[in-house]
Amino acid sequence: MDRNHFYRDTWAEINLDKISSNIKSFKKHLPDQKIMAVVKANGYGHGAYQTAVEALESGAELLAVAMLDEALALRKQGISAPILVMNRIRPEYVSLAAENEISITIFQKDWLIEASKFLKETDKVLNIHLKLDTGMGRVGITEEEELHDVSLLIQNSSACEIEGVFTHFATADEWESELFETQRKRFINQLDLLKKWGITPKYVHSANSAAALRKFEGPFNLVRLGISMYGLSPSSEMKEKLPFTLEEAFSLHSQLIHVKKLMPGDTVSYGATYRAKEEEWIGTLPIGYADGWQRRLSPGADVLIRGERAPIIGRICMDQCMVKLPYKMDVGEKATLIGKQNDETIEMDEIASLAKTINYEIPCLISSRVPRVFVKKGRISENMNVILNF
Numbered sequence: 001m002d003r004n005h006f007y008r009d010t011w012a013e014i015n016l017d018k019i020s021s022n023i024k025s026f027k028k029h030l031p032d033q034k035i036m037a038v039v040k041a042n043g044y045g046h047g048a049y050q051t052a053v054e055a056l057e058s059g060a061e062l063l064a065v066a067m068l069d070e071a072l073a074l075r076k077q078g079i080s081a082p083i084l085v086m087n088r089i090r091p092e093y094v095s096l097a098a099e100n101e102i103s104i105t106i107f108q109k110d111w112l113i114e115a116s117k118f119l120k121e122t123d124k125v126l127n128i129h130l131k132l133d134t135g136m137g138r139v140g141i142t143e144e145e146e147l148h149d150v151s152l153l154i155q156n157s158s159a160c161e162i163e164g165v166f167t168h169f170a171t172a173d174e175w176e177s178e179l180f181e182t183q184r185k186r187f188i189n190q191l192d193l194l195k196k197w198g199i200t201p202k203y204v205h206s207a208n209s210a211a212a213l214r215k216f217e218g219p220f221n222l223v224r225l226g227i228s229m230y231g232l233s234p235s236s237e238m239k240e241k242l243p244f245t246l247e248e249a250f251s252l253h254s255q256l257i258h259v260k261k262l263m264p265g266d267t268v269s270y271g272a273t274y275r276a277k278e279e280e281w282i283g284t285l286p287i288g289y290a291d292g293w294q295r296r297l298s299p300g301a302d303v304l305i306r307g308e309r310a311p312i313i314g315r316i317c318m319d320q321c322m323v324k325l326p327y328k329m330d331v332g333e334k335a336t337l338i339g340k341q342n343d344e345t346i347e348m349d350e351i352a353s354l355a356k357t358i359n360y361e362i363p364c365l366i367s368s369r370v371p372r373v374f375v376k377k378g379r380i381s382e383n384m385n386v387i388l389n390f
């Protein structure tokens with residue numbers, strides 16, 4: 001292990017080869033669609049820059065993030081591919097977006113009127129994606145009149161252009177969903193209206209991972225892939241019937257920093273909730289809830305040591321937690337909290353289910369305190385340690 005840029009005994013490994021393989025599988029599955037890799041929230045905790053580069057090298061052509069700061073960070077790191085900010089930016093930052101060739105999302109007439117005050121003659125043309133709400137109920141234009149007014153304002157402006165139009169599904173991860181079909185039809189109707197008004201944007205997109213995996217009819221030419229690019233299924237329902245295998249890119253590891261023998265009656269951690277019934281061996285791992293290893297994972301979660309499951313016992317602390325070992329082991333032994341050791345695997349979905357959440361949330365919550373180690377072409381290519389600014 002290259003320890004140039006981190007010094008602690010806990011790290012996440014991001015296998016970029018798996019991200020590449022997932023993107024390539026999608027290219028085969030949807031040969032006519034362009035791929036927009038969704039790398040918001042630090043690439044769902046996988047590292048936005050590294051994931052973006054890998055996705056672009058593997059067939060993705062565009063990137064999406066949630067906010068302007070995330071887009072600017074990618075530009076600063078030298079990424080020149082098209083980037084879409086999918087959430088609202090403040091009107092006063094439109095020039096900043098235009099200058100950095102960052103496409104933005106619009107879904108309010110008032111916003112557009114306000115923002116036009118901030119666009120300068122000297123700016124590059126601002127690329128806009130219109131967001132339509134077809135049933136997600138989050139953000140997006142719903143009324144025909146507002147859609148018409150917004151489109152007209154943009155068409156009459158020399159400072160901005162409609163580059164794309166999109167919507168977002170609320171239930172694409174459920175196989176039998178009426179709302180999915182309703183949203184699809186509403187979107188197609190809205191596209192027809194735009195066409196009637198002379199607007200045929202370069203990019204028309206609606207599919208997230210779930211929709212892209214299920215395939216469906218419509219005049220769309222781009223898919224926005226997040227969770228599936230990282231190798232995770234959008235829902236347990238979909239996991240049963242995926243059209244191809246998704247390969248999990250994220251794994252989480254630590255090392256025993258202390259091993260001790262408990263005598264019957266000895267207790268472990270805050271609240272003394274765990275009490276040994278017999279003589280047993282206990283190991284301490286330097287990972288805790290400040291790393292995103294949530295308190296609610298104990299009791300319940302296991303770790304893998306020498307390919308065997310060892311349960312986490314007692315309360316998870318801020319920086320450490322304890323595991324019951326099958327037998328005496330040495331300090332320094334590797335423990336895998338998410339991932340594979342020999343024939344045993346702890347999937348992200350197992351941890352999500354114990355934490356009573358969805359797989360999306362788990363890598364997002366593994367905090368920046370945990371260094372990321374990137375594997376490319378089977379070898380460690382890079383480390384990321386936010387604490388030390390690497």
Ligand SMILES: Cc1ncc(COP(=O)(O)O)c(C=O)c1O
Pocket residue numbers: 038086168207208209210224225226227228234
């Ligand atoms: C508007 C939008 N598009 C696409 C995505 C990617 O979704 P997924 O990770 O399910 O592929 C998201 C994620 O939340 C989103 O908000």
